[in-house]
Amino acid sequence: MSPQMNRPERVVVVGASLAGARAAHSIRAAGHDCALTLIGAESHLPYDRPPLSKEFLTGEREAHQLMLDADGAYDELDVEVMLGTAAVGLDLENRTVAVAPAANGSASGDSRATVPFDALVIATGAAARPLPRTEGIEGVHTLRTLDDSTAIRDGLVAGARVAVVGGGFIGSEVAASAKVRGCEVTVIEAASAPLVRGLGAEMGTRVGALHNQNGVELRLGVGVEGVLGSDRVEAVAMADGSRIEADLVVVGIGVVPNTGWLEGSGLQIDNGVVCDATLCCGPQGVYAVGDVARAPNGWLAPLYGESPIRVEHWTAAVEHGMAVGRNLMAPDEAQPYDSVPFVWSDQYDARIQVAGHPDADDDVEVLVGSAADVSDTGRSFLAGYRRDGRLSAVMALDSIRPFVRFRRLLAGHPTWDEALELAATLR
Numbered sequence: 240m241s242p243q244m245n246r247p248e249r250v251v252v253v254g255a256s257l258a259g260a261r262a263a264h265s266i267r268a269a270g271h272d273c274a275l276t277l278i279g280a281e282s283h284l285p286y287d288r289p290p291l292s293k294e295f296l297t298g299e300r301e302a303h304q305l306m307l308d309a310d311g312a313y314d315e316l317d318v319e320v321m322l323g324t325a326a327v328g329l330d331l332e333n334r335t336v337a338v339a340p341a342a343n344g345s346a347s348g349d350s351r352a353t354v355p356f357d358a359l360v361i362a363t364g365a366a367a368r369p370l371p372r373t374e375g376i377e378g379v380h381t382l383r384t385l386d387d388s389t390a391i392r393d394g395l396v397a398g399a400r401v402a403v404v405g406g407g408f409i410g411s412e413v414a415a416s417a418k419v420r421g422c423e424v425t426v427i428e429a430a431s432a433p434l435v436r437g438l439g440a441e442m443g444t445r446v447g448a449l450h451n452q453n454g455v456e457l458r459l460g461v462g463v464e465g466v467l468g469s470d471r472v473e474a475v476a477m478a479d480g481s482r483i484e485a486d487l488v489v490v491g492i493g494v495v496p497n498t499g500w501l502e503g504s505g506l507q508i509d510n511g512v513v514c515d516a517t518l519c520c521g522p523q524g525v526y527a528v529g530d531v532a533r534a535p536n537g538w539l540a541p542l543y544g545e546s547p548i549r550v551e552h553w554t555a556a557v558e559h560g561m562a563v564g565r566n567l568m569a570p571d572e573a574q575p576y577d578s579v580p581f582v583w584s585d586q587y588d589a590r591i592q593v594a595g596h597p598d599a600d601d602d603v604e605v606l607v608g609s610a611a612d613v614s615d616t617g618r619s620f621l622a623g624y625r626r627d628g629r630l631s632a633v634m635a636l637d638s639i640r641p642f643v644r645f646r647r648l649l650a651g652h653p654t655w656d657e658a659l660e661l662a663a664t665l666r
């Protein structure tokens with residue numbers, strides 16, 4: 240361990256994606272010249288994931304256009320980048336990370352080596368949850384990485400029958416992209432509507448109507464039993480005994496945080512790496528950021544209490560990465576994380592934006608525009624979520640300007656009446 244923990248000399252960032260890359264940048268931006276190593280299991284330099292279900296799948300963007308940094312950026316930052324390398328263990332007593340070569344983004348288990356650190360940033364994100372009993376069946380995919388998206392894209396040929404299991408944001412985006420590629424698409428969702436987890440049942444139903452409107456079939460309220468086909472997928476078997484013929488199945492049923500390598504390390508692992516509001520995981524100089532981190536967010540406290548939460552939002556990964564550079568290098572002045580959550584989704588020709596924290600218990604009301612039927616011309620609208628007399632979140636469909644105003648308003652924890660006042664000025 241460095242004699243001076245306030246100025247770590249060797250910083251290791253595990254996870255070479257959005258949050259890890261932003262952490263590396265923020266450490267350098269804060270003017271620190273420590274030895275800095277970025278370890279990533281994938282063979283690619285950090286790239287942007289949102290286009291993997293959108294413009295990359297439709298063919299509007301290519302892999303080289305997804306890179307987060309310009310060529311040579313890590314040399315310029317003086318960051319040692321270890322790609323194709325998985326962290327397989329953490330020894331907090333000796334302050335080392337055990338690493339091994341990675342195959343397909345996971346540790347192969349061979350030839351372990353150790354990388355010492357004074358300070359550590361855990362940025363290992365999350366992995367797509369697979370559908371049980373589908374391993375090795377060709378044509379069944381999850382979507383998390385560029386390699387996953389490339390394999391799906393290869394199968395999105397005109398006329399192909401595509402079944403999307405899970406009607407969350409990623410499943411809905413994949414369905415929209417597959418439709419653009421001329422496929423016959425069915426979205427299967429066990430809940431009563433798509434997007435229920437992100438938007439609640441009422442807004443999920445309204446926004447989910449985009450699927451039917453764009454010629455995508457929805458199978459709601461029925462679970463999946465498994466997939467049929469021995470080598471290659473032939474159909475999805477439904478819990479009600481029916482089957483959906485499919486040439487390609489894309490599974491979008493959530494993610495699992497990548498914490499396996501931390502087992503036995505002594506860190507608190509509970510649906511992610513549990514951290515305090517400064518993103519510190521307990522031991523001095525050890526932080527977690529992005530999708531793998533479960534941390535309190537000061538903005539949520541007045542409405543939901545201080546409990547740590549894990550989100551899977553691009554903006555949070557960037558903000559965490561930026562915050563950690565400052566907090567890790569100056570722990571005495573560490574700032575708690577405090578930000579209005581934000582996430583967007585592009586489906587068909589629509590943009591959905593959410594700010595705040597919609598909860599299934601919140602009352603929902605359309606504040607701007609009309610959402611009677613998303614197939615209406617001029618369908619754009621903004622809905623507000625009400626919790627304990629306050630505005631807790633807004634969700635907008637193609638309503639970018641009002642959304643910007645409400646996102647700003649949310650920062651100050653407005654009352655519901657203040658939300659109505661703003662809405663009145665925007666009608």
Ligand SMILES: Cc1cc2nc3c(=O)[nH]c(=O)nc-3n(C[C@H](O)[C@H](O)[C@H](O)COP(=O)(O)OP(=O)(O)OC[C@H]3O[C@@H](n4cnc5c(N)ncnc54)[C@H](O)[C@@H]3O)c2cc1C
Pocket residue numbers: 253254255256257258259278279280281287288289290291292324325326327344362363364365366382383384409497500528529530531550551552553554556581582583584585
């Ligand atoms: C298809 C798709 C579409 C999305 N669209 C949107 C969107 O429209 N809007 C939005 O807000 N968010 C979106 N997201 C979410 C957003 O991309 C994530 O929140 C963001 O990528 C999180 O960044 P991260 O760096 O924390 O984790 P990740 O991006 O998951 O990166 C973690 C990295 O760590 C590596 N890793 C894992 N374990 C190890 C290990 N043991 N050793 C070394 N390396 C390891 C992984 O290989 C990976 O490269 C989307 C995500 C996906 C997959």
